[in-house]
Amino acid sequence: MRQSTDWAKERFAEARVARLGTVSAGGRPRVVPIVFALLGDTLVTGVDGKPKSSAHLQRIENIASNPKVSVLVDHYDDDWTQLWWARADGDARVIDEDAGVRAALVARYDQYREFALPGPFIVIEVAGWSGWSAV
Amino acid sequence: MRQSTDWAKERFAEARVARLGTVSAGGRPRVVPIVFALLGDTLVTGVDGKPKSSAHLQRIENIASNPKVSVLVDHYDDDWTQLWWARADGDARVIDEDAGVRAALVARYDQYREFALPGPFIVIEVAGWSGWSAV
Numbered sequence: 001m002r003q004s005t006d007w008a009k010e011r012f013a014e015a016r017v018a019r020l021g022t023v024s025a026g027g028r029p030r031v032v033p034i035v036f037a038l039l040g041d042t043l044v045t046g047v048d049g050k051p052k053s054s055a056h057l058q059r060i061e062n063i064a065s066n067p068k069v070s071v072l073v074d075h076y077d078d079d080w081t082q083l084w085w086a087r088a089d090g091d092a093r094v095i096d097e098d099a100g101v102r103a104a105l106v107a108r109y110d111q112y113r114e115f116a117l118p119g120p121f122i123v124i125e126v127a128g129w130s131g132w133s134a135v
Numbered sequence: 136m137r138q139s140t141d142w143a144k145e146r147f148a149e150a151r152v153a154r155l156g157t158v159s160a161g162g163r164p165r166v167v168p169i170v171f172a173l174l175g176d177t178l179v180t181g182v183d184g185k186p187k188s189s190a191h192l193q194r195i196e197n198i199a200s201n202p203k204v205s206v207l208v209d210h211y212d213d214d215w216t217q218l219w220w221a222r223a224d225g226d227a228r229v230i231d232e233d234a235g236v237r238a239a240l241v242a243r244y245d246q247y248r249e250f251a252l253p254g255p256f257i258v259i260e261v262a263g264w265s266g267w268s269a270v
Contacts, residue, residue, distance in 0.1 A: 017211035021156040021164035029156035029164050031207040033220050072166040076152035080246050085168050111215050 003086070003131030011086035011131060012038055015073040020045065020122075022062035022069055022092075030058055036071070037104035043071060043088055043124040044101045046117050060094055060120065067091040069124055084133035090126040097121070138221070138266030146221035146266060147173055150208035155180065155257075157197035157204050157227075165193055171206070172239035178206060178223055178259040179236045181252050195229055195255065202226040204259055219268035225261040233258070 012018070020034045036045040047057065063069065069092045074085035095101070101121045106112045147153070155169045171180040182192065198204065204227045209220035230236070236256045241247045 016213065017209070019154045019166055019207055019209070021166040021205070023158050023162055023164050027158055027162065027201055028203045028224070029158050029205040030224070031154055031156040031166055031205045031222065033207065033209040033211065033218075066162055068163045070156070070164040070166045072154055072168065074152070074154070074168040076168065078151065078246070080250060083168075087166065089163070089165075111213070115215060 001133060001135070003084075003133055005129040005131075008086035008088070008129040008131035009038070011073050011084070012036075012043070012071075012088060015086075018043075018071050018073045020059065020069060020071050022059045023066045024058070024062050025065040030062060032059055034071075035105070035109055037101075037108045039100070039104055041126045043090075043126055044104060044121060045124075046102070046105050046119060046121045059122070063092045063094055063122065067093060071124065071126075081134050084131070086129070086131040088124070088126040089128045089130070090124050092122050092124045094120050094122055098123070136268060136270070138219075138268055140264040140266075143221035143223070143264040143266035144173070146208050146219070147171075147178070147206075147223060150221075153178075153206050153208045155194065155204060155206050157194045158201045159193070159197050160200040165197060167194055169206075170240070170244055172236075172243045174235070174239055176261045178225075178261055179239060179256060180259075181237070181240050181254060181256045194257070198227045198229055198257065202228060206259065206261075216269050219266070221264070221266040223259070223261040224263045224265070225259050227257050227259045229255050229257055231255050
């Protein structure tokens with residue numbers, strides 16, 4: 001059943017990982033896992049210091065040519081009455097540095113004490129929250 | 136580190152859930168969770184009998200106007216040395232019925248004994264498999 005905006009935001013507030021969908025200039029989608037933090041209706045994520053290939057940064061190129069993004073958190077269980085998902089749709093921009101964004105990510109993930117977070121950062125203004133649960 | 140096509144296909148073969156990214160005619164991405172089955176380099180998923188709103192079928196409309204899709208499986212762990220993801224990128228088509236596709240989904244998910252699977256089905260010809268693991 002459809003769930004409220006508040007319900008969807010709560011699912012994001014609790015989730016440790018989400019999946020970000022972006023679109024290339026040629027109209028091809030790309031889905032990648034992200035860690036993230038919420039600042040009201042703004043969802044932020046960083047490009048951290050884990051080993052990446054250059055292709056991994058396609059998301060940055062995509063946002064430069066098309067700012068529209070979709071972010072999903074969901075719960076899978078083999079008991080399908082337990083399924084749910086929440087989605088945040090909006091527009092993204094890429095910034096090199098922002099103290100507030102960095103602080104929000106470091107506060108949420110202790111792992112950033114060990115893993116570098118050089119940026120850039122992706123800042124998503126969420127225009128629509130949606131959610132669904134099986135029961 | 137980058138992983139092989141075979142590695143990525145193995146991750147899909149083991150995963151119970153994936154996330155499907157599609158793109159609307161207006162260039163807006165949408166990410167939804169899916170259950171799926173693999174038939175070689177073809178990934179198939181159904182629109183099952185769980186309660187859906189009409190908006191939930193946006194994925195079908197999207198594929199009709201833009202067949203490009205991206206499908207992700209990933210593993211999150213608070214120990215970031217355990218992270219991995221695998222992605223299948225390709226082109227999708229929507230079909231009303233296919234006995235082989237239906238059988239593959241029912242064979243993989245016992246849940247379809249209880250949950251209706253009326254179709255339509257989404258059939259994705261995967262053109263590129265990619266994968267990454269932290270270690």
